[in-house]
Amino acid sequence: MALASLERFVELAGQKGIKKLVIAVAQDEDVLKAAGIARNNGLITPVLVGNELAIREIAGKVGFALDGIDIYHEPDSAAACALSVKIIRDGKADILMKGMVATGILVKAILDKEGGLLKGGLLSHLAFFESPYYPKLLCVTDAALNINPDISDKVSIVINAVNAYHSLGISEPRVAILAPVETVNPKMEATVHGAMLAQMQRRKQIKGCLIDGPLALDNAVSAEAAHHKGLVSDVAGQADILVTPDLNTGNVLYKALNFLGGAICAAVVAGASVPVVLTSRADDEKSKYLSIALAVAMA
Numbered sequence: 001m002a003l004a005s006l007e008r009f010v011e012l013a014g015q016k017g018i019k020k021l022v023i024a025v026a027q028d029e030d031v032l033k034a035a036g037i038a039r040n041n042g043l044i045t046p047v048l049v050g051n052e053l054a055i056r057e058i059a060g061k062v063g064f065a066l067d068g069i070d071i072y073h074e075p076d077s078a079a080a081c082a083l084s085v086k087i088i089r090d091g092k093a094d095i096l097m098k099g100m101v102a103t104g105i106l107v108k109a110i111l112d113k114e115g116g117l118l119k120g121g122l123l124s125h126l127a128f129f130e131s132p133y134y135p136k137l138l139c140v141t142d143a144a145l146n147i148n149p150d151i152s153d154k155v156s157i158v159i160n161a162v163n164a165y166h167s168l169g170i171s172e173p174r175v176a177i178l179a180p181v182e183t184v185n186p187k188m189e190a191t192v193h194g195a196m197l198a199q200m201q202r203r204k205q206i207k208g209c210l211i212d213g214p215l216a217l218d219n220a221v222s223a224e225a226a227h228h229k230g231l232v233s234d235v236a237g238q239a240d241i242l243v244t245p246d247l248n249t250g251n252v253l254y255k256a257l258n259f260l261g262g263a264i265c266a267a268v269v270a271g272a273s274v275p276v277v278l279t280s281r282a283d284d285e286k287s288k289y290l291s292i293a294l295a296v297a298m299a
Contacts, residue, residue: 002136002240003168006128006266006290012168013043013296021277021292022047022093024084024109025077025101027054029062034288035097036064043296047093049084050100051075077101081109085117088274095295097277103144110272122146122156123271125278126164127254128294131263134221139164139173139241140257143250144278145269151193154243155206158197160270161241162209167298175201176220176239177213178249182229190214190245197243209241210234217242217253258282266290268298275299 021038023031026048032055038044048055052073059066072087074080081101087093096117098106110117125144128137141161146153158175165173177194184191194213201211212235218225223237244250257263265287269276275295279288 003128003165003170004136006130006137006264006294008137009128009168009266009290009293009297010041010043013293014041016296016299018042018045019095019296019299020045020047020093021095021097021295022049022084022087023097023099024049024081024106025099026050027058028100029058030283030285030288031097031099032058032064033062033285034292036062037285037289038292038296043293044095045069047087048072049074049080049087050077078105078109081106082112082115085109085112086115088117089115093274094299095275095277095292096272097292097295098279103278106276106278107145107269110269110276117272117274117276119271119273121159121271122153123269123276124157124160125250125267126161126270127265127267129257129261129263129265131257131261133261136240138221138239138257140250140253141241141243142247143244143254144247144267147247149246151196154193154197155200156271158206158209158211158241158243161243162206164268164270164298165240166208170240171208173209173240174235174238175209175211175213175241175243176215176235177211177243178217178220178245179214180216182214182216182219182231184214193245212236213243215239264290266294268295270298 021044179190191214226236
């Protein structure tokens with residue numbers, strides 16, 4: 001069974017019970033709107049960390065009721081992120097969400113060796129897209145965190161994405177390792193990585209998925225393009241997960257799908273001890289709400 005729509009995350013989240021969501025630097029209009037929708041739909045109870053005066057002002061503006069909501073006043077962004085992580089570690093919340101703060105500041109708090117949330121391996125960004133031109137959801141990784149991942153990093157990136165699919169009820173997602181071409185060229189690292197990861201899956205070094213690579217983007221998502229290239233593959237033309245060569249490629253693909261491809265998106269960071277909702281400042285409240293639902297479904 002494939003994931004056909006982002007609304008499926010809302011259905012799955014509704015089966016998990018209400019989760020506590022702590023928002024780091026919560027004075028963000030779209031984030032509070034999204035959290036309000038998620039609360040009204042019975043998915044979360046928010047915990048707000050940041051500048052209390054600004055939070056109350058924005059909450060009043062967007063109609064976000066603060067009755068019964070825990071607010072931790074911490075006007076310094078780095079300290080607010082550290083406090084949000086501590087709230088998770090203390091068992092007072094289940095999910096972390098980025099508010100009005102730079103991604104790097106929040107990630108630094110998550111990666112803190114003594115007080116962070118890293119559970120081993122690597123943090124990676126997962127963006128799930130619902131496109132009018134593809135029959136199921138596409139997960140793009142990594143568009144936000146890992147700049148130039150080596151082969152060991154890519155193993156972690158693949159495993160994070162596969163584990164996410166397992167938590168969403170998909171037992172064997174199809175993983176395409178993207179490169180400019182579908183043939184191995186020793187001078188093109190992305191093609192070598194693709195072949196290595198595919199062979200690692202065949203030898204059961206990476207489990208719970210099907211991997212093929214290298215695959216060009218057209219071959220990964222179009223059965224017709226794969227047929228024209230003579231590719232015989234369990235992944236080509238029907239990928240669930242697209243693993244990009246580097247952050248440059250991932251970020252361009254992410255924004256192309258959003259702004260030119262008519263897709264809508266939900267995104268999280270995987271690899272921490274809890275799901276982390278990490279969306280772009282350009283994402284609207286609907287995308288942020290669906291991202292919260294995704295995190296609840298994964299929790």
